[in-house]
Amino acid sequence: QLVESGGGLGQPGGSLKLSCATYGRAFPAYDMSWWRQTPGTQREREFVASITRGGDTDYADSVKGRFTISRDNAKDTLYLQMNTLKEEDTAVYYCNFGRDVPMFDWGQGTRVTVSS
Numbered sequence: 001q002l003v004e005s006g007g008g009l010g011q012p013g014g015s016l017k018l019s020c021a022t023y024g025r026a027f028p029a030y031d032m033s034w035w036r037q038t039p040g041t042q043r044e045r046e047f048v049a050s051i052t053r054g055g056d057t058d059y060a061d062s063v064k065g066r067f068t069i070s071r072d073n074a075k076d077t078l079y080l081q082m083n084t085l086k087e088e089d090t091a092v093y094y095c096n097f098g099r100d101v102p103m104f105d106w107g108q109g110t111r112v113t114v115s116s
Helices: none
Strands: 002-005 008-010 016-022 032-037 046-051 057-059 067-072 077-082 091-097 110-114
Touching (some): 016 110, 046 077
Antiparallel strands (some): 002 016, 016 077
16 A cells, blocks of 8 residues: 655745655565656656665656655655755656566556646
């Protein structure tokens, strides 16, 4: 199970930190990733960032230098620190097991709205 939280209203240039609590799987053994989907559009869910079991990270070009993915294996929790927010970051954010291909069913996501 995946439970995302931390979304809300952010201002352009501001910050938000998302969390993803996981249950029922050996979190430290998995690569993890964040994805996002713009509501009200036909756009596919897009990759945002990933972190391997060993801590190697990868980012979409659109968020590189602004977002930071991290994990706490003791808490089975994944994080996404979002800085220098832009209106185009508005989306529902999801986490999943796996690095570039989501492995399991999606959670409910957490909505991020960036607006002044």
